[in-house]
Amino acid sequence: MFWLTLRAVNMGEVWDRLRHLQPGQIALLLLVNVAVLATFSARWWLLLFAQGYRVPYHHLMAYRLATFAVSYFTPGPHFGGEPLQVYLVTSRHKTPVSVAIAAVVVDKVLEMTANFTFLTLGVLFVVRSQVLPGVSEAQLLLTSLGLLLLPLSLLVAILMGWHPLSALFALLERAWRWFARQRGMTPAPLAATAFVRAVRQSEDQSITLCRDHPLILMLAVGASVLSWAAIVGEFWLMAAVLGLDLTLPETIAALLAARVAILLPLPAAVGALEASQALAMQLLGQSPAAGVSLSFLIRGRDMLLGLVGLALAGVLVWGRKKNQEMERLEIENLG
Secondary structure: OHHHHHHOOOHHHHHHHHHOOOHHHHHHHHHHHHHHHHHHOHHHHHHHHHOOOOOOHHHHHHHHHHHHHHHHOOOOOOOOOHHHHHHHHHHHHOOOHHHHHHHHHHHHHHHHHHHHHHHHHHHHHHHHHOOOOOOOHHHHHHHHHHHHHHHHHHHHHHHOOOOHHHHHHHHHHHHHHHHHHHOOOOOOOHHHOHHHHHHHHHHHHHHHHHHHOHHHHHHHHHHHHHHHHHHHHHHHHHHHHOOOOOOHHHHHHHHHHHHHHOOOOOHHHOOHHHHHHHHHHHHOOOOHHHHHHHHHHHHHHHHHHHHHHHHHHHHHHHHHHHHHHHHHHHHHHHO
């Protein structure tokens, strides 16, 4: 997809747009991006704070950047780094595992709900603005509503006090027992495993967090709105520095295309992002090469953040293990 997209556009125009970026513009983009990154950790900080754990905000920003790198370079840029989030707050701040998992789970559910809510509202906004002629409006709307249904149903389940994952494990255990009986085997009880118990405790903690702290939950929703406003502003600024004079409906339409592209299970959305922006700009009456130049700018930003995040992950994880090993040796020497 990446190769086909590059073959279909004028690469001379792409490089011409990129090489005219000024140092001041690049510095402004970096500054704005740091501000956008700062908003991403607000929900997580609030959810940990509600459970009685005050982790320094700049630490959470570093952890979030490290987990972004893991998610970005693995299939499915939205997921992958969550276990690292749990590990970092439990190992470095003595946070109980159930508390850390509950904060990450609720944070992720709220994030995905906010993402797909924006996608749905954005589709409605674009449809009413009629900036993408020839695009199936009903298909766009049905797809976005379908995507929104999953995280929204999980959020409702938590607020209702249900245990969806525990129920799934119970169903799997019944299926496994039936299969084992058919084979003449003695099945081990799945519910007795430490993993399933930890999941149940985390679900209990998530339910308590959401039901006992409605104000914190509303603040977390407000943080999601702030993050999306920052994302839209940053996207418009990147288009502007490349010479693209986009209106608000056009900006949202192109951003929607980019967000849909990164839903695909591809590491770093390779090819999908470039194709989405080339197609979006063509539909908006712009040059497809302008869309590719915008996707290259987005990819450059994400690659820079991803590499910094990988370096941070290495320092945070292996540095921690090295310190623990040194502490163990010191204790043995003293003994």
